[in-house]
Amino acid sequence: MTEPSAITNPILKARGVTKSYALGAKQIEVLKGIDLEIMPGEFVSIVGASGSGKSTLLHLLGGLDSPDSGLIEVQGRELTRMSGTRLSGFRNQSIGFVFQAYHLFPELNALENVALPARIARKSSRQAQAFARQWLERVGLSHRLDHxxxxxxxxxxxRVAIARALINQPVLLLADEPTGNLDSESGSGILELLLELRDACQLTLLMATHDQAMASHTDRIVRLNDGKIAGF
Ligand SMILES: Nc1ncnc2c1ncn2[C@@H]1O[C@H](COP(=O)(O)OP(=O)(O)O)[C@@H](O)[C@H]1O
Ligand SMILES: [Mg+2]
Known part of the structure; x- marks a missing residue:
């Protein structure tokens, strides 16, 4: 008999997730029933042509937008049933998000950008800054705190965006084309950093990319095609 404690539950689970956008009078069905499970410590990439719905899916999985139907669970908690404020709190604590275009606050320096989610989680300014300094060191930027x-x-x-995404020690990091705006050398550096952090922090990672070479370094590749997960 299997001990219940020996059963590992997925960190992320999606079932029958659909999403359409209105375009004038027409509805574009972007996601037509996505089923996906990601186990703790996995680094999974989602590949698919531009416009196939990778960003749409990542936004739904990260609770940044809600699906038309279907279920999304992170660590056994159903995002699709959470109210706005509870969802923001859960996101702040449990899900990190990294965007292609970084989305840093231009008026804040690196340290302040990274400290922000810790301040939102009600850490003192002093503590948030101390954590931010540690995370910036970890991503190799201890010489860039004031920039x-x-x-x-x-x-x-x-790297700043990654430190910001991890400061509250989320269980799940979602990265949407994190190397999409970078030359191949900086891009490889970011991928290496993500692989390192996954090992060091017991992180579970899902990365959208249209770059097959990037994807080939991850544990598992899922393909998004015609609104469905097409296989591995
Ligand atoms: N907010 C939106 N409103 C209308 N259509 C959208 C919106 N966001 C994405 N789309 C459409 O959904 C499809 C999937 O887009 P996206 O998820 O960005 O794909 P990918 O990230 O794979 O390039 C595209 O046809 C895109 O034009
Ligand atoms: Mg995209």
Missing amino acids: RPYELSGGEQQ
């Missing part, structure tokens, strides 16, 4: 985004290279900005 604003425009004073940083693209690769450095993405």
Whole structure:
């Protein structure tokens, strides 16, 4: 008999997730029933042509938008049933998100950008800054604490964004084309960093990319095609 404690539950589970957008009088069905499970510690990439719905799916899985139907669970908690404020709190604590275009606050320096989610989680300013300093060190930017985004290279900005996404120690990191705006050398550096962090922090990672070479470094590849997960 299997001990119940020996059964590992997925960190992320999606069942029958659909999403359409209205385009004038027409509805475009982007996601037509997505089923996906990601186990703790896995690094999974979602590949698919531009426009296939990778960003749409990641936004739904991260609770940044809601599906038309279907279920999404992160660590056994059903995002699709959470109210706005509970969902924001859960996102802040449990899900990190990294965007292709970094989305840092231009008026804040690297340290302040990274500290922000910890402040939102009601850490004291002192503690948030101490954590932010540690995370910036971890991503190789201890010499860039006072720099604003425009004073940083693209690769450095993405490292700041990764530190910001991880400061509250989420269980899940979602990365949407994290190397999409970078030259291949900085892009490889970011991928290496994500692989390192996954090992060091017991992180579960889902990365959208249209770059097959990037995807080939991850544990598992799922393909998005015609609104469905097409196979591995
Ligand atoms: N907010 C939106 N309103 C209308 N259509 C959208 C919106 N976001 C995405 N789409 C459409 O949904 C499809 C999937 O887009 P997206 O998820 O960005 O794909 P990918 O990230 O794979 O390039 C595209 O046809 C896109 O034009
Ligand atoms: Mg996209």
